[in-house]
Amino acid sequence: MGIALTVNGTPVEVRVDGSTPLILALRNELGLKGTRFGCGGEDCGACMVLVDSEPRYSCTLQLDDVSRNQVTTIEGLKDGLAEVLREAILAESAGQCGYCLSGIFVSLHHCLSSSVPPKHAEVAEALGRHLCRCGANAAILRAVKRALERVEAGVSDA
Amino acid sequence: MPEPGSSSGWNAPLTDRFDLSNPGLVVLKTGKVELGQGILLALRQIAAEELDLSVDAIVTVSGDTSASPFEGGTVGSVSVETSGHEVRNAAAVLRWELFDAAARRLGVPISEITAEGGEFFVAGSRSNETLWTLAAKIDFLRPPGRSAVPKSPNLYKTVGANVPQTQLLERLGGGAFIHDLSFDGMLHGRVLRKPHPDARLESVDTDVIRAPGVVQVVREHDFIGVVAESEQTLATAMARLERRCRWSGIPNDSPQTPLDILANADVTERVLRADQGSSGPNPEEDGQTLSAVYSKPLIGHGSIGPSCGVAIVSDSAVEVWSHSQNVFALRDQIARVLGRAAQDVIVRHRLGAGCYGHNGADDAAMDAALLARAVAGRPVRVQWTRKDELTCEPLGSPMRIAVQARIRDGRIAEWKLTTRSGTHMQRPGWGDQVNLLGPAAASAKFATTVQMDLPDHNGGSKNAVALYDFPQHVAYEFAADLPFRLSALRSLGAFGNVFAIESFMDELAALAGCDPVEFRLRHLADPRARRVVSRVAEISDYAKPCEAGFGRGLGFARFKNTGSYCAVVALVSVDETVEVQKLWAAVDAGLVINPAGLISQVEGGMLQAASWVLKESVPTDGTRLIAESWKDYPILTFAETPETNVEIIADPDFPSTGVGEVSLGPTAGAIANAGASAFGMRIRELPLTRERLMKAALEAE
Numbered sequence: 002m003g004i005a006l007t008v009n010g011t012p013v014e015v016r017v018d019g020s021t022p023l024i025l026a027l028r029n030e031l032g033l034k035g036t037r038f039g040c041g042g043e044d045c046g047a048c049m050v051l052v053d054s055e056p057r058y059s060c061t062l063q064l065d066d067v068s069r070n071q072v073t074t075i076e077g078l079k080d081g082l083a084e085v086l087r088e089a090i091l092a093e094s095a096g097q098c099g100y101c102l103s104g105i106f107v108s109l110h111h112c113l114s115s116s117v118p119p120k121h122a123e124v125a126e127a128l129g130r131h132l133c134r135c136g137a138n139a140a141i142l143r144a145v146k147r148a149l150e151r152v153e154a155g156v157s158d159a
Numbered sequence: 160m161p162e163p164g165s166s167s168g169w170n171a172p173l174t175d176r177f178d179l180s181n182p183g184l185v186v187l188k189t190g191k192v193e194l195g196q197g198i199l200l201a202l203r204q205i206a207a208e209e210l211d212l213s214v215d216a217i218v219t220v221s222g223d224t225s226a227s228p229f230e231g232g233t234v235g236s237v238s239v240e241t242s243g244h245e246v247r248n249a250a251a252v253l254r255w256e257l258f259d260a261a262a263r264r265l266g267v268p269i270s271e272i273t274a275e276g277g278e279f280f281v282a283g284s285r286s287n288e289t290l291w292t293l294a295a296k297i298d299f300l301r302p303p304g305r306s307a308v309p310k311s312p313n314l315y316k317t318v319g320a321n322v323p324q325t326q327l328l329e330r331l332g333g334g335a336f337i338h339d340l341s342f343d344g345m346l347h348g349r350v351l352r353k354p355h356p357d358a359r360l361e362s363v364d365t366d367v368i369r370a371p372g373v374v375q376v377v378r379e380h381d382f383i384g385v386v387a388e389s390e391q392t393l394a395t396a397m398a399r400l401e402r403r404c405r406w407s408g409i410p411n412d413s414p415q416t417p418l419d420i421l422a423n424a425d426v427t428e429r430v431l432r433a434d435q436g437s438s439g440p441n442p443e444e445d446g447q448t449l450s451a452v453y454s455k456p457l458i459g460h461g462s463i464g465p466s467c468g469v470a471i472v473s474d475s476a477v478e479v480w481s482h483s484q485n486v487f488a489l490r491d492q493i494a495r496v497l498g499r500a501a502q503d504v505i506v507r508h509r510l511g512a513g514c515y516g517h518n519g520a521d522d523a524a525m526d527a528a529l530l531a532r533a534v535a536g537r538p539v540r541v542q543w544t545r546k547d548e549l550t551c552e553p554l555g556s557p558m559r560i561a562v563q564a565r566i567r568d569g570r571i572a573e574w575k576l577t578t579r580s581g582t583h584m585q586r587p588g589w590g591d592q593v594n595l596l597g598p599a600a601a602s603a604k605f606a607t608t609v610q611m612d613l614p615d616h617n618g619g620s621k622n623a624v625a626l627y628d629f630p631q632h633v634a635y636e637f638a639a640d641l642p643f644r645l646s647a648l649r650s651l652g653a654f655g656n657v658f659a660i661e662s663f664m665d666e667l668a669a670l671a672g673c674d675p676v677e678f679r680l681r682h683l684a685d686p687r688a689r690r691v692v693s694r695v696a697e698i699s700d701y702a703k704p705c706e707a708g709f710g711r712g713l714g715f716a717r718f719k720n721t722g723s724y725c726a727v728v729a730l731v732s733v734d735e736t737v738e739v740q741k742l743w744a745a746v747d748a749g750l751v752i753n754p755a756g757l758i759s760q761v762e763g764g765m766l767q768a769a770s771w772v773l774k775e776s777v778p779t780d781g782t783r784l785i786a787e788s789w790k791d792y793p794i795l796t797f798a799e800t801p802e803t804n805v806e807i808i809a810d811p812d813f814p815s816t817g818v819g820e821v822s823l824g825p826t827a828g829a830i831a832n833a834g835a836s837a838f839g840m841r842i843r844e845l846p847l848t849r850e851r852l853m854k855a856a857l858e859a860e
Contacts, residue, residue: 037336037338045463099195100513102331128798134767
């Protein structure tokens with residue numbers, strides 16, 4: 002047995018049951034530890050990944066649900082936009098412990114990668130799927146603003 | 160070999176602090192641990208400054224009982240204050256020893272030698288000597304026998320600089336957290352938590368749990384756990400186990416809230432301060448009197464990452480990885496419970512999610528050790544569920560604060576505050592008890608039987624004395640028998656006490672017909688205190704009138720009355736619910752090591768306090784904790800996050816003081832005062848929920 006998946010653009014096979022949560026296959030079978038377990042109930046967003054470019058909670062998805070889809074984890078986000086986001090996080094010290102940050106990064110990458118720069122409400126909706134307990138929320142919002150300015154100036158296409 | 164974990168001090172051998180055996184790198188050993196507060200970067204900046212190195216050249220070994228100096232816990236916002244001071248002094252000694260060695264090797268007076276980036280120069284010309292060639296000539300095992308004067312702060316280049324927090328980016332990928340540890344042959348384990356501290360495990364059918372991949376079912380009295388080959392197998396086994404356990408001794412439902420229980424509890428009273436003429440308003444005397452009672456509920460730490468621990472137990476040694484705040488205390492309790500000598504147990508700190516005090520970190524490590532004992536030699540990883548986090552971690556005690564005062568001639572002439580609380584301290588080893596869930600379930604001899612708070616002016620009485628200048632009578636009513644698991648939560652009693660003091664200051668200002676800022680300054684001689692209050696009023700346009708439905712409020716405290724100063728202003732709107740629109744703070748923490756790191760800590764405290772003030776209360780049914788998910792214990796969301804603005808009043812003439820807990824009490828006062836101003840009525844019970852506002856509005860009609 003084995004389940005075929007496409008993760009970060011690469012076909013892989015994992016030797017676990019199809020009912021296994023996606024997050025466990027990513028972390029324990031594929032060693033992609035950037036996806037974090039937080040609550041197991043779609044409340045905190047620490048486990049966010051992209052499935053066919055849409056943000057999804059990897060703690061409640063089963064492998065069988067995604068075997069025909071493209072799964073992207075934070076390790077697979079390496080484009081210009083990812084660099085803009087990383088620079089913005091560093092410039093604003095947007096995080097403290099950083100545990101929530103991987104999932105937030107994935108959601109923001111999706112939100113900012115749309116062809117039209119997102120409106121405030123769209124960013125708010127994207128971040129509405131996430132919790133931060135360190136109180137880095139305000140700094141993260143400043144980092145989003147900074148990244149958006151760069152995106153609007155076309156920097157991520159460089 | 161010096162004894163690992165020996166106490167550091169001015170005469171400690173250099174090897175206790177430093178290892179220079181790898182050219183190009185200075186290993187700084189510290190007992191303090193990274194909790195997301197940025198302490199390791201701050202300590203690296205301090206060491207880099209003294210040694211004229213770049214911060215990148217300093218790496219840390221942190222919280223390893225086999226290699227780090229014993230520095231107690233990473234608690235109480237004192238790491239920069241105490242450990243930073245020690246690292247600076249130790250680095251100054253190392254610097255002196257290196258310069259001394261350089262002078263002898265190069266045959267020139269010390270005064271002609273300079274160092275930069277690890278290289279040594281004589282009269283401006285580079286020599287062949289480096290930090291590392293010279294270090295090889297120094298006996299790191301010998302007590303230096305002298306202290307050395309650290310650099311003068313006016314020469315600082317690295318200390319005080321915003322060295323970027325690159326560790327944040329490193330954490331974005333995998334591998335940074337304890338949750339990411341992986342060992343060959345690692346098993347996954349979990350303990351089924353008791354549904355109530357008094358519950359007893361009557362019977363359990365363990366046969367149904369046995370399945371391929373289930374390695375062990377471990378039971379000892381009320382302790383029952385499972386070890387499995389995979390997390391998925393473990394989850395299935397635990398779900399089955401939960402259905403097959405029969406518990407007794409769970410108390411019946413009760414409508415009593417934790418605050419009801421606190422109000423009716425037996426207490427012992429201690430008078431913390433009794434100034435002359437402060438014993439409390441006597442209605443016979445002149446002036447105006449006022450009294451009020453404030454409260455805060457049970458609050459949780461609520462780490463976003465669940466508690467996690469990994470352990471390997473073999474005949475000869477016990478190795479544990481934990482995100483504990485105090486690896487040494489945890490090591491001692493693991494040794495005690497497993498019946499091992501302390502030197503046979505090694506605990507190594509690994510980064511967890513932010514903890515904000517004593518959460519389930521130590522429990523998870525102990526769980527791992529107890530389960531690993533049953534599968535000798537194999538690593539066992541334990542990760543709690545969200546429900547375990549919400550119902551089993553230690554919590555911040557409910558508090559009830561009663562204040563009365565008399566105003567005479569526009570000043571506070573008498574002030575009496577009585578604060579009532581359960582303990583704020585139940586860390587591993589405190590009161591010579593283990594204080595961990597696993598051992599308590601396994602054996603009555605490891606159960607916590609006595610609750611004891613920290614000494615006066617800490618724990619529940621932290622900041623119970625106001626910094627203001629008026630005659631005070633302050634008492635602490637300690638409830639030692641609260642039926643909840645209570646321990647240290649960020650700022651301990653200071654949050655509740657400052658919330659009450661700052662709320663009451665506004666109530667008294669109104670009674671005196673005085674502006675709240677002016678009223679505070681009237682009772683505040685300390686120039687550093689006056690400066691933060693005045694400055695935050697300035698940057699927030701405090702005096703500017705608000706539109707209807709909006710209000711500004713101020714809160715101030717000096718943390719523990721000896722630490723950093725912080726004043727906060729909140730701008731809120733009230734329309735059925737309280738919404739915080741903006742928060743400003745002015746902070747004086749003496750000498751600042753990393754301004755961006757300081758702002759992060761202060762701002763984080765402000766937003767966490769906003770979450771506590773607006774939303775948080777651990778749901779209970781009598782003495783049972785009943786939250787199942789974040790839905791039952793909501794915290795501040797991004798949509799509810801106000802803009803923040805923190806201004807540092809840097810004064811290098813004063814020694815560094817911590818900032819991790821400084822802003823929570825002042826923020827509570829600021830939001831409560833702004834809310835009262837916007838709403839026209841004051842809610843004295845936290846959190847300031849829509850239900851409480853509606854109830855107050857109805858009662859007023």
